[in-house]
Amino acid sequence: MTAFPTLDEARALDAADPLRDRRADFTLPEGVIYLDGNSLGALPRRTAGAVADLVTRQWGEHLIASWNMHGWIDAPARLGARIATLVGAASHEVIVADSTSANIFKLAVAACRARPGRRTILSEPGNFPTDLYVASGVAATVGVELRIAAPEALVDAIDDDTAVVLLTHVHYKSGHRHDMAAITVAAQARGALTLWDLSHSAGAVAVDLNGSNADLAVGCGYKYLNGGPGAPAFLFVAERHHGLLESPLSGWMGHAAPFAFDDAYAPAPGIRRFLCGTPPIVAMAALEAGIACFDDVAMADLEAKSAALCDLFIAGVESRCAGHGFTLITPRDAGRRGSHVSVAHDQAFPICQALIAHGVVGDFRAPDVLRMGFTPLYTRFEDVWRAVEILGDVMERRAWDDPQFRVRGAVT
Numbered sequence: 304m305t306a307f308p309t310l311d312e313a314r315a316l317d318a319a320d321p322l323r324d325r326r327a328d329f330t331l332p333e334g335v336i337y338l339d340g341n342s343l344g345a346l347p348r349r350t351a352g353a354v355a356d357l358v359t360r361q362w363g364e365h366l367i368a369s370w371n372m373h374g375w376i377d378a379p380a381r382l383g384a385r386i387a388t389l390v391g392a393a394s395h396e397v398i399v400a401d402s403t404s405a406n407i408f409k410l411a412v413a414a415c416r417a418r419p420g421r422r423t424i425l426s427e428p429g430n431f432p433t434d435l436y437v438a439s440g441v442a443a444t445v446g447v448e449l450r451i452a453a454p455e456a457l458v459d460a461i462d463d464d465t466a467v468v469l470l471t472h473v474h475y476k477s478g479h480r481h482d483m484a485a486i487t488v489a490a491q492a493r494g495a496l497t498l499w500d501l502s503h504s505a506g507a508v509a510v511d512l513n514g515s516n517a518d519l520a521v522g523c524g525y526k527y528l529n530g531g532p533g534a535p536a537f538l539f540v541a542e543r544h545h546g547l548l549e550s551p552l553s554g555w556m557g558h559a560a561p562f563a564f565d566d567a568y569a570p571a572p573g574i575r576r577f578l579c580g581t582p583p584i585v586a587m588a589a590l591e592a593g594i595a596c597f598d599d600v601a602m603a604d605l606e607a608k609s610a611a612l613c614d615l616f617i618a619g620v621e622s623r624c625a626g627h628g629f630t631l632i633t634p635r636d637a638g639r640r641g642s643h644v645s646v647a648h649d650q651a652f653p654i655c656q657a658l659i660a661h662g663v664v665g666d667f668r669a670p671d672v673l674r675m676g677f678t679p680l681y682t683r684f685e686d687v688w689r690a691v692e693i694l695g696d697v698m699e700r701r702a703w704d705d706p707q708f709r710v711r712g713a714v715t
């Protein structure tokens with residue numbers, strides 16, 4: 304077990320952190336330790352100005368001319384190119400569009416149709432619900448079956464009937480990170496395609512889609528990319544599949560020449576064919592501001608800080624909170640996890656609520672998981688240290704054992 308440092312030692316880690324100045328790019332409320340950036344990223348300082356400029360000057364003054372004048376029409380590809388640098392893709396392989404759920408649908412249908420005769424989509428139990436729900440919808444749409452295999456049995460479950468392997472790279476609950484390269488090799492050896500959900504990886508850990516020879520990927524804009532609630536998502540299609548895979552949502556923005564207004568659909572030659580309708584430009588402006596927070600950030604620094612923050616929290620729970628019934632469910636090996644740490648506890652819900660009341664915002668995931676997200680751009684080592692102290696205090700005083708902390712809202 305790594306030793307838990309003193310507060311001064313945690314502060315020394317912050318002083319030596321190459322990303323220490325990045326926190327100033329965000330608005331974080333006073334007195335709150337925000338450990339939920341893996342669900343909703345914090346507000347970048349530049350976002351309000353960027354959105355205000357878009358609304359008042361671009362929309363308000365330049366109106367429809369802004370599609371050309373302010374590059375609105377290019378926003379999906381421009382933002383995609385920026386995200387590409389965070390996930391190890393080429394700039395023309397990523398585009399911003401729709402929601403993660405809708406993008407899973409588009410790419411999974413396209414993948415199944417690109418593997419005719421194959422009868423299964425393979426995923427894992429406990430994958431993020433939307434991935435499984437959309438996969439069953441895709442299965443019904445294209446006439447295949449959704450097959451579920453436990454993580455340790457996944458590779459062996461890939462066979463000549465598998466059209467696509469749909470996995471979340473970093474598991475939303477446990478934080479477990481799949482070996483993208485190894486699973487991709489195994490899938491491709493059997494002729495299957497891989498579709499990775501990067502919602503909990505992009506902007507949190509180093510992702511190397513092309514280094515892993517991945518086929519397809521999707522991811523969220525509102526978590527580590529800081530695009531704001533409901534931000535548009537992104538999708539990746541490896542260049543070798545461009546021109547071969549077709550979107551089932553053949554909207555006009557994915558047409559080769561949208562402004563030719565032809566009756567017949569002809570898909571754009573590259574990644575743009577995976578657009579459907581008009582991009583949400585106001586939300587795009589917020590996402591662009593969020594992604595700009597990664598300018599000049601080395602992915603290696605991000606990955607190293609994520610690992611160190613998670614290690615610190617694990618060490619803290621296991622020393623300061625020992626004997627209080629927590630079970631670590633996140634891998635200890637930094638290479639096998641993302642940027643959040645989860646512990647199981649039979650009172651996880653009220654403990655989470657008590658922590659929030661004491662200024663530490665993490666989240667609860669049913670049935671018994673307390674999840675803490677460590678966003679490398681703005682979480683300090685001191686924050687993790689204090690969060691552990693407060694958790695220890697909440698447990699010692701049984702502060703969680705209060706009826707007010709058992710009240711559940713619609714969103715947990």
Ligand SMILES: Cc1ncc(COP(=O)(O)O)c(C=O)c1O
Nearest residue numbers: 402403404431433471475500502
């Ligand atoms: C792994 C994963 N995929 C997808 C989503 C969400 O998709 P959507 O933005 O379509 O709601 C989330 C979080 O909500 C997630 O954790």
Ligand SMILES: Nc1c(O)cccc1C(=O)C[C@H](N)C(=O)O
Nearest residue numbers: 341342343475476502668714715
């Ligand atoms: N997308 C969310 C929402 O609309 C409301 C509340 C939470 C979310 C989330 O993003 C949940 C998140 N994907 C998770 O990993 O649990």
